[in-house]
Amino acid sequence: MQTIRVLLVDDQPMIRTGFRLILEAEPDITVVGEAADGVDAVESALSLNPDIVLMDIRMPNMDGVEATRRIAETGSPSRVVILTTFDLDAHVVDALRAGASAFLVKDGPADSLVGAIRTVAAGDAVLSPRVTHRLLDRFAHLGAPASPDVPSRLGALTSRELDVLRALTRGLSNAEIALELGVGETTVKTHIAHILEKYGLRDRVQAVILAYDCGLVVPRSPR
Structure with a gap:
């Protein structure tokens, strides 16, 4: 141990x-x-x-x-x-x-x-x-409206990696993402690893911040 x-x-x-x-x-x-x-x-x-x-x-x-x-x-x-x-x-x-x-x-x-x-x-x-x-x-207050196009800063990601990143912003676990996308959990982990590697991120929380900063997703309205 x-x-x-x-x-x-x-x-x-x-x-x-x-x-x-x-x-x-x-x-x-x-x-x-x-x-x-x-x-x-x-x-x-x-x-x-x-x-x-x-x-x-x-x-x-x-x-x-x-x-x-x-x-x-x-x-x-x-x-x-x-x-x-x-x-x-x-x-x-x-x-x-x-x-x-x-x-x-x-x-x-x-x-x-x-x-x-x-x-x-x-x-x-x-x-x-x-x-x-x-x-x-907090992001709902700070975030700008998302563009219908993929932000240029995220151009290094594949379409499937973008799907995984969007799912991360919703707080889904690896198992939940796998179920939603119809892939294996190991595949989801691989996609997340690629996202982190491409942008030098430490973990999935940093990836979520990147997604909001780039306008990939629209933050929910404040309660």
């Missing part, structure tokens, strides 16, 4: 202790270090090479969004899971654009945190349902 190595980043020692107790109760997760602000987070991520950086957003010296951006810019394989009590729209979008692979709110159950860490460590991305709705609503 492969062990998932986690770096805890939060300016509150009691919060870090709580996360450590939750995570180290799992047989496949170990905490390799702690940091109290974004500056220490970047340094620790580079020196410890954790699989997952569990990152708070609001911290002194450097916030979690900037720390996430700097970790991503180094080319580090570490993936960032953002945890915060503030599920504000700007934080969601900024953190995901910076390179975060997951965004969860701290008032969620412990098993959702553990599940998110395992999912992201396996190479996927995850958002809590509440944050997903807020993210899509």
Whole structure:
């Protein structure tokens, strides 16, 4: 069994202790270090090479969004899971654009945190349902109307890859996309891998942001 190595980043020692107790109760997760602000987070991520950086957003010296951006810019394989009590729209979008692979709110159950860490460590991305709705609503405010033509920026994608990308923007799982398109789940994974490779994206959340930025899909109307 492969062990998932986690770096805890939060300016509150009691919060870090709580996360450590939750995570180290799992047989496949170990905490390799702690940091109290974004500056220490970047340094620790580079020196410890954790699989997952569990990152708070609001911290002194450097916030979690900037720390996430700097970790991503180094080319580090570490993936960032953002945890915060503030599920504000700007934080969601900024953190995901910076390179975060997951965004969860701290008032969620412990098993959702553990599940998110395992999912992201396996190479996927995850958002809590509440944050997903807020993210899509955010794009509904920001997004421009989609063109009936495929945006030129997405010209490198095949028609089937475009179908898969559209399905990703609707939040469908690989199994659901496979069923909808009438292909195997392995084929869907291959298409997603090609999309990520062609545009240098870290995961499917980044692909969704690209689709909205390019106007491939029309965001839903705000509630």
